[in-house]
Amino acid sequence: MTTRKRNKPSLPESDSDKTECEAAKRLEQCQSDMNTVGHNDLLHHHLSPYFSMRDSPRLTYSFFNQPCVELAKAFLGKVLVRKLTDGTELRGKIVETEAYLGGEDKASHSAGGKRTERNTAMFMKPGTIYVYPIYGIYLCMNISSQGEGAAVLLRSLEPLSGQDVMRGLRAAKRKPGAKSLKDKELCNGPSKLCQALDIRRSFDRRDLATDVEVWLEMDPEKEAIVDAGEVVMAPRIGVDSHREWATKPLRFYLRGHPCVSVLNKDAERRMDSQSDTERTVC
DNA sequence: GGTGCGATCGCCT
DNA sequence: GGCGATCGCACCG
Numbered sequence: 292m293t294t295r296k297r298n299k300p301s302l303p304e305s306d307s308d309k310t311e312c313e314a315a316k317r318l319e320q321c322q323s324d325m326n327t328v329g330h331n332d333l334l335h336h337h338l339s340p341y342f343s344m345r346d347s348p349r350l351t352y353s354f355f356n357q358p359c360v361e362l363a364k365a366f367l368g369k370v371l372v373r374k375l376t377d378g379t380e381l382r383g384k385i386v387e388t389e390a391y392l393g394g395e396d397k398a399s400h401s402a403g404g405k406r407t408e409r410n411t412a413m414f415m416k417p418g419t420i421y422v423y424p425i426y427g428i429y430l431c432m433n434i435s436s437q438g439e440g441a442a443v444l445l446r447s448l449e450p451l452s453g454q455d456v457m458r459g460l461r462a463a464k465r466k467p468g469a470k471s472l473k474d475k476e477l478c479n480g481p482s483k484l485c486q487a488l489d490i491r492r493s494f495d496r497r498d499l500a501t502d503v504e505v506w507l508e509m510d511p512e513k514e515a516i517v518d519a520g521e522v523v524m525a526p527r528i529g530v531d532s533h534r535e536w537a538t539k540p541l542r543f544y545l546r547g548h549p550c551v552s553v554l555n556k557d558a559e560r561r562m563d564s565q566s567d568t569e570r571t572v573c
Numbered sequence: 574g575g576t577g578c579g580a581t582c583g584c585c586t
Numbered sequence: 587g588g589c590g591a592t593c594g595c596a597c598c599g
Contacts, residue, residue, distance in 0.1 A: 427582030529591050
């Protein structure tokens, strides 16, 4: 048996514990301003004195325009940004997604190519946000991808900034007096992240590539390049009734990340034995 | 830590 | 009328 060391991602301190330097503030303001004007990566590069193309550019249509499974994996490590009306920016790194393929995928809202008032956003251009209510009380957020009726469900985020605001938003739906949520508990589920980032039903059918209140960025620290060996592929959550489609490995998460909603130890063990076999063959 | 259960209502058949 | 891409909480070990 092979033992391996894995770098366990650790969460940053709550932003109330940190002192931001002026440069960082200027950078954030600059990025914020840029996002309100409509632009492309090149424009970013030329206009900003504070960052180059490799520093947190907003992701555009060309990123979203890829097949569903590839987009679901590509989302890992990217940063979802939500700008509130008072200017506060809430940021979270995507650590878990699910692919819903549309058409043939029986577990998808768009199974059989069915297009309804609710799922219209799934059929809109890649990058369109699909927000739908579930269990009467919660919301889930998807992003449409390439492919008819295909979309990616965002399942969990690692909070990067605005944690205290997120805590307040999450507390609004909890019992008064319930104990304060840890950072890793703020966005570790599809409906939790909607609450924490104040994603509302009105965000349905908006364009993540151009909207001024919500967008996606590269991970500023490591350009969001995720080692494929650290991505766990597992069956999706909550789709057991859909027979063979319930078992397909269409959920993707960063291995060892504390913000993932549900771990799948079997899938992780399978990854290990597979990579051990590959090493033996080599 | 893991498990079981009830809440709650829009959407679809 | 039935069900669901969930969650929080009580309970157990």
